[in-house]
Amino acid sequence: xxxxxxxxxxxxxxxxxxxxxxxxxxxxxxxxxxxxxxxxxxxxxxxxxxxxxxxxxxxxxxxxxxxxxxxxxxxxxxxxxxxxxxxxxxxxxxxxxxxxxxxxxxxxxxxxxxxxxxxxxxxxxxxxxxxxxxxxxxxxxxxxxxxxxxxxxxxxxxxxxxxxxxxxxxxxx
Numbered sequence: 001x002x003x004x005x006x007x008x009x010x011x012x013x014x015x016x017x018x019x020x021x022x023x024x025x026x027x028x029x030x031x032x033x034x035x036x037x038x039x040x041x042x043x044x045x046x047x048x049x050x051x052x053x054x055x056x057x058x059x060x061x062x063x064x065x066x067x068x069x070x071x072x073x074x075x076x077x078x079x080x081x082x083x084x085x086x087x088x089x090x091x092x093x094x095x096x097x098x099x100x101x102x103x104x105x106x107x108x109x110x111x112x113x114x115x116x117x118x119x120x121x122x123x124x125x126x127x128x129x130x131x132x133x134x135x136x137x138x139x140x141x142x143x144x145x146x147x148x149x150x151x152x153x154x155x156x157x158x159x160x161x162x163x164x165x166x167x168x169x170x171x172x173x
Contacts, residue, residue, distance in 0.1 A: 008054075009044070009054055009056060009070050009071065009072055009073070010027075010070070010071040010072065011056055011059075011068055011069060011070050011071070012068075012069045012071075013060040013067065013068070013069060014029035014030065014031065014060065014067045014068050014069030014070075015029045015031065015067065015069070016031050016060070016062045016063075016065040016066075016067040017031075018031060018150075019031045019032060019033060019065070019105040020032075020103055020105030020106055020107070021077075021079065021103065021105075021106065021145070021147040021148070022150050023074070023075050023147055023148070023149055023150060024069070026069065026071060027069050027070050027071035027072060027073055028069070028070055028073040028074075028077065028147050029067065029068075029069050030042050030058065030067065030068050030069075030070065030079070030103075031065055031066065031067040031068075031105075032058070032065070032066050032067075032081060032103065032104070032105070033064055033065055033066075033104075034064060034066060034083060034085075035064040036085050036086065036093060036095070037066065037083045037084060037085045037095060038084050038085045038086075038095075039057060039058075039083075039084040039085075040057075040058045040066045040081055040082070040083050040084070041055045041056060041057055041058065041081065041082040041084075041097070042055070042056045042057075042058055042068055042070070042079060042081060043055050043056075043079060043080045043081065043082060043100060043139070044056070044070070044073065044077060044078070044079050045078040045079060045080070045139075045144050046078070047076070047078060049078045049110050049111045049143075049144040050140070052139060055082070056068060056070065073147060074147070075147050075148060075149055076146055076147060076148075077146065077147045078110055078144035078145070078146055079103070079144060079145050079146075079147065080100040080101055080102055080103070080139070080142060080144055080145055081100070081101045081102075081103065082097040082098075082099070082100060082101065083095050083096075083097065083101060084097045087121075087133055089122075089130060089131050090131070094121045094122075096121040096133065096134070098134065098135050098136060098137050098138065099119070099121055099134075099138045099142075100137070100138050100139040100142045101142075102142060102143060102144075102145050103145035106145035106146065106148075107148050108145070108146040108148050109143040109144065109145055109146060110143060110144045110146050111142075111143040111144055112143060113141065113142065113143060114140065114141040115141070116138075116141045117134075118134070118136045118137075118138045118140075118141055119138050119141055119142070120134060121133070121134060122134055
């Protein structure tokens with residue numbers, strides 16, 4: 001545990017070639033695309049999605065893919081991202097690390113959207129309208145992405161005998 005009560009996780013570079021969360025024998029690889037972010041944090045949550053357990057910087061980047069391997073994370077773990085970068089709405093950049101982002105590559109989610117103006121990156125009703133900046137944390141109102149088992153790969157499918165192509169149970173999932 002860290003001084004603030006968060007659990008400590010061992011991290012490493014992971015693999016950037018499969019986007020989303022991919023469970024491996026060594027933990028979970030997380031990878032997400034962003035061409036303009038200056039940093040991205042992976043946020044791990046309690047199973048009920050209510051408490052943030054850890055905020056881990058995704059320190060590794062290849063091109064526009066940010067990636068990280070986290071040991072000790074299991075299937076069904078709840079997570080989200082926080083992206084840092086320019087807040088320049090006039091040119092289309094609205095990075096706001098106070099807003100939890102779902103994984104655009106996730107295949108499962110937990111929880112529902114709790115509609116609130118805290119979901120907006122700007123202060124609703126402010127004089128500057130959507131050019132303002134809202135510093136409130138939105139995590140309580142955002143569904144959490146869930147780590148899932150990897151799907152069968154194309155290689156697995158190519159090694160499936162023709163007679164078994166109609167029977168999905170023969171494919172490794």
